[in-house]
Amino acid sequence: MRKTPRQHRSRAMVQDLVEAAAITIAEEGLEAATAARIAARAGVSVGSLYQYFERKEDLYAAVLAQIAGELKAVVGRQLGSLSPKGIHDFVSDLLHDVWTLLEAHDGRYMHISRYWAQLDSATVMNELEAQMHTALAVYLMQNPPTQPIQDLQAKIYVLINSVLFTTVRYISDPAPHVSREQVIETFAAMSAQLVGEQRVGRPAGEGTSR
The missing domain is CATH 1.10.357 (Tetracycline Repressor; domain 2)
Structure with missing residues (x-):
């Protein structure tokens, strides 16, 4: 993880991203689980995703x-x-x-x-x-x-x-x-x-x- 979320809002966003990654992998497959698609499912920008996860593989982890x-x-x-x-x-x-x-x-x-x-x-x-x-x-x-x-x-x-x-x-x-x-x-x-x-x-x- 690039940085640790400290506020409730940022922790909730990180959890939403992890949840979105899990759903995307489960429903669409690993190749389809791109950073852009995961961010869109979580309702955040790709830039917000990269604040906390350096790569999509970190989200998979x-x-x-x-x-x-x-x-x-x-x-x-x-x-x-x-x-x-x-x-x-x-x-x-x-x-x-x-x-x-x-x-x-x-x-x-x-x-x-x-x-x-x-x-x-x-x-x-x-x-x-x-x-x-x-x-x-x-x-x-x-x-x-x-x-x-x-x-x-x-x-x-x-x-x-x-x-x-x-x-x-x-x-x-x-x-x-x-x-x-x-x-x-x-x-x-x-x-x-x-x-x-x-x-x-x-x-x-x-x-x-x-």
């Missing part, structure tokens, strides 16, 4: 940061309910909540995610990886495995990155022969197997947290 913040909040909320539900249901509920978030606002984030490979998403993925790692670490502290897990750090690394990158890939280009529920259940089962969890079904009438 702000959109990704907003998505990352909301995704991290989803992980945080689920982390608060981790202990009583076990790792299988934690992962299942988390991935359902992620999809719910991505489908909100007429699927805006879902559409943006389809351009993940063209956006500078490394920072976002690293932040999400770190939070998922924290969640699994908390689980293992609260629920120590009865038997030592060989190569635990490597397995956690592979599991988390499999979840992140497969989810992005599935959103970008869904496999016609694989359902979303199958993807979610596979990762939930992998997580339970990793920590040696013997899954117990949810109490009658209890669903996911979404």
Whole structure:
């Protein structure tokens, strides 16, 4: 960001620009998300846009940061309910909540995610990886495995990155022969197997947290 907005009006304008960028990418595609088009959608001049964003790519980064913040909040909320539900249901509920978030606002984030490979998403993925790692670490502290897990750090690394990158890939280009529920259940089962969890079904009438 070129300069930090300090007044309420300037902060609101920056938020309007980020929102306009997100909508433009989602509805018209990444190539159509020019500075002029984003500024017009936000109802400001291009000059006002360039007061706060040096390039359109900086606006794209702000959109990704907003998505990352909301995704991290989803992980945080689920982390608060981790202990009583076990790792299988934690992962299942988390991935359902992620999809719910991505489908909100007429699927805006879902559409943006389809351009993940063209956006500078490394920072976002690293932040999400770190939070998922924290969640699994908390689980293992609260629920120590009865038997030592060989190569635990490597397995956690592979599991988390499999979840992140497969989810992005599935959103970008869904496999016609694989359902979303199958993807979610596979990762939930992998997580339970990793920590040696013997899954117990949810109490009658209890669903996911979404």
